[in-house]
Amino acid sequence: MLPRPTPSTADVIPHWCNGEVSTSGVWMCGQSRRDSRVDVSLVKQTISEMALVRSVLLSACVVTAFLGTTVSGEGPVVSVQGGSLQGEYVRVKGTEKVVQRYLGIPFARPPVGTLRLAAPQPPLPWEGVRDARHQPNMCLQDPDMLEAVSYLLSINYSIPALSEDCLYLNVYAPSKPSTGEKAPVMVWIHGGGLALGGAAEYDGSVLAAYQDVVVVIIQYRLGILGFFSTGDEHATGNWGFLDQLAALRWVQDNIESFGGDPQLVTLFGESAGGISVSILMLSPLSSGLFHKAIMQSGVATVGTYSNGDPVFSGKAVANLTGCDHNSTEQVVLCMKEKTEEDLISASKRMKIFLGATVDGVFLKNTGEDVLKSKDFLRVPVLLGMTNHEFGWILPQSFFPPGWEKGMDMQTVMSRMILPTGLGPGSNELIAQEYLQDAKSPEAIRDGFTEMMGDLFMAVPIVKVARYHRDAGVPVYLYEFQHRPEAHKSRPSFVKSDHADEIGFVFGACFWDGLIKITGPISAKEDELCRTVMAYWANFAKTGSPNGPGLVQWPIYGESEEYLNLGMEQTVGQKLKQDRVHFMDVSLPQKLLANRTASVNP
Secondary structure, three states, X not given: OEOOOOOOOOOEEEOOOOOOEOOOOOEOOOOXXXXXXXXXXXXXXXXXXXXXXXXXXXXXXXXXXXXXXXXXXXXXXXXXXXXXXXXXXXXXXXXXXXEEEEXXXXXXXXXXXXXXXXOOOOOOOOOOEEXXXXXXXXXXXXXXXXXHHHHHOOEEOOOOOEOOOOOEEEEEEEOOOOOOOOEEEEEXXXXXXXXXXXXXXXXXXXXXXHHOOEEEEEOOOOHHHHHOOOOOXXXXXXXXXXXXXXXXXXXXXXXXXXXXXXXXXXXXXXXXXXXXXXXXXHOHHHXXXXXXXXXXXXXXXXXXXXXXXXXXXXXXXXXXXOOOXXXXXXXXXXXHHOOHHHHHHHHHHOOOOOOEEOOOXXXXXXXXXXXXXXXXXXXXXXXXXXXXXOOOHHHHHHOOOOHHHOOXXXXXXXXXXXXXXXXXXXXXXXXXXXXXXXXXXXXXXXXXXXHHHHHHHHHHHHHHHHHHHHOOXXXXXXXXXXXXXXXXXXXXXXXXXXXXXXXXXXXXXXXXXXXXXXXXXXXXXXXXXXXXXXXXXXXXXXXXXXXXXXXXXOOOOOOOEEEEEOOOEEEEEOOOHHHHHHHHHHHHHHHHHHHHHHHOO
């Protein structure tokens, strides 16, 4: 196990782990304190080294830490398969309700030794009462990136130790459900490009208290250990997705002990978490494990997250780790001998991102092909995006200083990294579509950020909404449109950025503890928190987000109605229709015409 990550600059001043380990084997760390003099150039340099698509999803790692006031006295004890757990009672701001919090619950055996690059195995039982009051280790990842992203989001939280031994989940349950019946269950998959993040970044206490739902926050193997594949039997890949399935099986077997209903499970996630939810819906192994799905700013068709040929990425990883051997069997044996430090070092130098592998078992085909076939899990779906997915954090992470003041066409063309398979000349045609009327540097900047947000997020999300609608299931689409008031440092042109909705989903307006967020939260934002939590929880309870006191959210049908989700909620129609038509119809026609003209001048 690695110690808590050492910051890359002396201006980050933490209180390190004291080296003590609880009886559960979980490190007990103090709170981290960051000085305001962090070297921003170093942070930007660290993040700018990541590939664009990976940066898009890494930035979604929005931390919420755990919050609330711990109630004095003996904590609750529950029995699950494997043994007993002692948690804590926590009060939540704005309500008299008490939540039971259980942290670091093992849902699989530690994936170490012979279990590295292997499917997760059931957890081993323990004797006595396991201490479930401390955050679990985070899975191995780039610690510099973890620090940098949390800084760019102006959020402080205590980062746990990094370790391969990381297959744990956290549970937040109402102490006394209002109805006295089993409560709906909401299982959260964190974002972070399938390479970053962990359960310690999120808290389910407010959502559990305000909406009488059981919230489960899971972890899964990341990066190389989670998604490396040789494309054959020696390393089939998809380990991180199999971890997610193992967590869902644990929920089926154990959630009744926390007052939850195993037949009323909603899977939700943002960015890479939304991609994970979407991909799990395409897997035959998911049958019966969840009953509704929420995908926030991420679907299976974003980038190349469902890969039909992992050989290229597998060779790149093998080269980075010094395991570039002639046979895939030798590569895997070599990878299993690498230390945690070796793997983190390789992750820092990786310029590619890893995702799902078409292995014939977990995933039968690429995401687009499975969606076209309609051979996927048919459950109610809620999904959507923000209205400025590429507004601030993403370009901030890899563009040259001063980009926010304006851009020129030369910079735009040099920075365009677009979805694969579009063909020669596509960059110019897409730039013309979005920037033909842009005359000033500011207008070019605005057109470019809109273009990138559409191509990498909005267009794929709308198309996936149509696939699920056409399969005959209820679909609810949204566009989140509120810019949080806490982000005062962002320029005025930035609207609702990638991941801005997460705090409202989790009730950030009522955080009251270890989480530290700069900037104000208004009374109107308190109401928006309540509104978003209600929509999400209603969907988890009934399959429809609608309920008393809420603006009616229409089903996404042939008329393509959706909800504008901001301080005011209104119904819109045909979200991004023109952009989807351009990418699916106009652009291919123009590319074909150009090819024909070049052959027959």
